[in-house]
């Protein structure tokens with residue numbers, strides 16, 4: 001369990017005149033809980049997006065589960081995300097036309113080995129675990145912020161990913177709800193050995209992590 | 223949750239936009255189908271006058287006015303056709319058959335009748351016999367006549383009575399309803415060609431102008447290979463000479479189209495404009511729908527959908543809309559065709575083909591022919607419009623998607 005699930009090597013990223021990341025290097029151990037902290041605008045979301053293959057670094061290399069993702073085509077990246085990486089966004093990014101249970105099943109829409117009923121059962125089980133057993137058929141508009149965030153967490157876990165990237169999963173929630181959601185997230189990941197990387201502003205959350213990474217001045221600080 | 227469920231949800235979620243897009247396609251399909259049906263009706267209406275005669279080409283030659291307007295005369299557009307020209311036309315490639323005819327007017331101070339002598343044949347006596355209402359058919363060797371039903375009615379004549387033509391008393395073999403079919407080359411009295419030739423040869427006002435022999439004719443009804451129609455018409459004009467009057471579908475088109483079809487043309491142009499605007503509307507609506515969903519498409523990509531999966535989803539949605547719109551359009555077109563019932567096209571016959579002398583006052587007004595054609599929805603048109611509608615939907619989706627392939631990250635990071 002000690003091999004690294006994520007290996008970031010000296011990446012740089014510039015947006016216009018601003019160099020957001022100036023040579024970040026870090027390794028994340030499999031099945032560990034890592035938090036990323038830093039000031040607003042320091043590049044936390046950018047780093048997460050790059051690990052998820054949604055954004056390319058200007059320089060440097062990122063390996064995920066032993067694969068150098070800069071060599072992958074966009075289809076291969078999609079495949080990697082579908083199979084191995086769950087992403088929870090800073091905004092919930094649920095599909096407004098779909099119900100909770102349908103949103104959760106969305107990433108599994110192409111899993112050929114999963115039959116429709118199997119997929120549905122898994123989605124029901126996940127929604128049950130996040131405490132939304134009575135909200136299967138609600139649209140996002142009919143759910144509270146905390147409920148939406150929990151649907152997003154269930155959605156990120158539907159394909160049983162090895163890695164879960166969570167960008168401020170509690171940022172939009174009040175303190176109590178935020179704590180509950182985080183507990184849930186941690187519980188789910190610990191149970192299944194998922195590598196969890198979560199961005200947070202909350203020092204209390206950061207304190208519970210196996211490891212805290214602070215981004216400052218475009219660099220990773222211990 | 224599968225693709226189809228997602229398609230249904232998405233379309234329902236944006237029901238206003240879905241409806242507008244489907245309606246746009248329905249309008250385009252409706253306009254296109256009606257356009258084709260109208261165009262088809264008009265061109266069938268143009269063929270109708272010639273069809274009622276049974277000939278493809280009618281050949282006449284402009285003649286002179288006889289010194290006295292009395293007894294049997296040739297109508298003004300019917301001069302003696304040179305036998306050489308007739309023989310030449312017969313040999314022309316593309317000419318299937320030639321039926322000779324003699325067309326006469328009999329003028330008396332108190333009455334008038336038009337007389338047409340015909341050879342045997344499909345465009346001649348046989349065709350006429352096919353429209354028999356009472357009595358018996360007329361054969362080439364008979365010394366008898368067939369009467370037009372209107373004429374017979376007006377004069378109280380029936381099969382078995384006698385009629386006098388140019389002083390020759392003939393038994394009435396039967397009554398035909400040729401007049402009802404059209405106003406082209408119809409007559410009050412129909413005779414076998416030989417009888418009419420003998421009458422013309424003996425008529426002083428004919429002989430005053432032409433050396434009409436016992437085997438001459440002043441009108442030809444020609445059946446031609448329709449694919450070679452234009453060439454045949456050209457050759458006939460050359461053979462008969464400058465004064466030839468050659469009527470065919472082509473000449474009908476030329477003389478009737480300009481004046482008569484102006485209003486209908488407007489209808490066609492309008493349908494075309496509607497179809498074009500509807501398609502443009504669908505294109506725009508799809509483009510903005512796709513634009514609105516860029517973020518959603520980025521989310522799907524982040525969840526592991528390949529771009530081609532996203533692509534297919536949008537294509538599927540639009541195709542479903544297009545299919546719905548197309549079916550609605552076709553149904554509306556069928557309903558519209560049924561509601562319109564028949565399209566009536568009224569045409570003014572060229573003077574040359576009018577069966578009554580223009581100087582007879584009661585006849586002068588009646589050179590118009592109304593042709594009623596049901597709007598025809600050919601399956602090819604329906605299939606083409608159907609495919610076109612679905613194609614328009616798919617193409618607009620592809621066009622909207624091709625403009626930009628979104629970079630998912632730039633859309634996802636902003637809340």
Ligand SMILES: Nc1ncnc2c1ncn2[C@@H]1O[C@H](COP(=O)(O)OP(=O)(O)OP(=O)(O)O)[C@@H](O)[C@H]1O
Pocket residue numbers: 015018020038039040041042043044045046047090631632635
């Ligand atoms: N696609 C982009 N185009 C232009 N600038 C960008 C883009 N992505 C990020 N940036 C800029 O890079 C910087 C870092 O952005 P990022 O979203 O990673 O910050 P963050 O650490 O997640 O902040 P926050 O805590 O507010 O979420 C910001 O200044 C942002 O404006």
Ligand SMILES: [Mg+2]
Pocket residue numbers: 044045046090167
């Ligand atoms: Mg952020």
